[in-house]
Amino acid sequence: MDVTSAASKTALMVCAYRARASKWKQPLFVDPWADAIAGEEGHAIAKALDPRFPPMELWLALRVAYLDRLVSTAVDRLDIRQVVILGAGYDTRAARLPRAGVQFFEVDHPATQAAKRDKLATLAGYPVDSAIYASCNFEREDPIERLIASGFSTREPALVVWEGVVPYLTEAAVRATATRLATALDPRSLVAFDFVGKRFATGQSLSEQDRETRGFVGELGEPIQYGTDDPLPLLSECGFRWVRVLDFNELALEMVGDYQRDRLFRFQHIALAAPTTPTAQWP
Template sequence: MQQPSRTARMIAALRARATERETPLCNDPFARALAGPGGFEDAARYELGYQHIELFVALRTALFDHETTRWLARGCTQVVVLGAGLDTRAARLGQRGVRFFEVDHPTTQADKLARVYALPGYPSENATYVPCDFAVNDFVERLDSSGFRADLPALLLWEGVTYYLDEAAVRATLRRIAEKLDPRSVIVFDHVGKRMGQGDVRDPSSVAAREGVAEMGEPVVFGVDHALPMLYEEGFRRARCASFDEIALNLTGTYDRARTFRFQHAVVASVAEDVWA
């Protein structure tokens, strides 16, 4: 039986730490309580090997928050969080008239719900929770049965997930979105480079990053250097891609090759929507 995700708790702890900085890049007031002591312990151990992990998580959170706010401002009324983990965007960014759907493995989702129900002030009603074992269930069918409207555009957030799936699963997810959802739907996701996915890395920080999540039961198995060919082959015709070096420079004004952020990327893609506008 799958256990509650340790990496989700660790990421929540890193979001909490980033939120509590003097000049924070992101803001998640629920993250500390959701992470629990174990999340902070894992974060501290992981950081011993990969010292830039908190900055990476802060940048990724800020980017996904920005894209969520941007697409809601453009009129999107459905947000789907795939592999939601301890995501709190429904609580932090929810608006009247917008439905958030959190899709995750039943065990991980049950762990999350137990935490949010015990957290005073957390608006758990802001999201519709969709249990889905991605290895067995069709997530689009599960969404449809939960009130999702496939004939209306949606924003899909796929944060910190692709590296733990094999290539076939990543492609299948993209294909289902392109084929079954409104073509104006938009997906935002991140991925690592091919060598990181294959384990063909030598620098100590990358080795430590892979070994750290593997020790927590979620090994990295997939990476791609250039996502555009894959996106095109699975039906997408609009895309923006950026390395986290570029994202870090834009959000912090800094660049440091030692971060290895050049091997980590974010993508915004759609079949028909202009993702640059």
């Protein structure tokens, strides 16, 4: 995404999936604002993606639920007082998971952030002050600088959630951002992000559904640019000294109780990375 471009459509799309997953009989989470934020446009985009990638709703629900759990662990068990949502889109964690003394920071591309703030202002009851908003284009700006200017402290640990963003960036932007996170954050911090495989990112997946999904988001104006089958080399070069990778099939097994190979989760993972070995156990 370029700084002059419009607000993210993929952010609206995943918001619609959050709204749908919130209505499950046994939801993994409930986002009471997602439906109104997604609106007709978000739901229409999600509906158009459905036939191309049928497991999208489940995949998104697992991603949101796992990262919610990470936020709860950070603030309730590990006493982390700063939660940073990078590339926040229409994320509502600041409103859904507030805790006394915990500051949420939302960092996003200026176009998307402006659109989000306009939408939030029309939502009755949404606590707009639950986050501090900082704009940043990861392709050319330093998120740490933007965060510090907004009151963030690099002398206190933080949980950084970078959800649904890395695939849309160039490798240069992923490297620059990861390097700043690894070297500037308090060493007790943790960064979590999801990523897609290299074949998926380059349009060389053997699965037609994967290729159609990639084409679809590209047509929304946000081409998939970066993928990797192993983020450890890049993360170690950027300065991280502890990395773990989770598989969405493992999350599905744990959270919804089954494994289905044809869900095509094999190219998508979540990475956890820290500047030093954490003393506490991350879920």
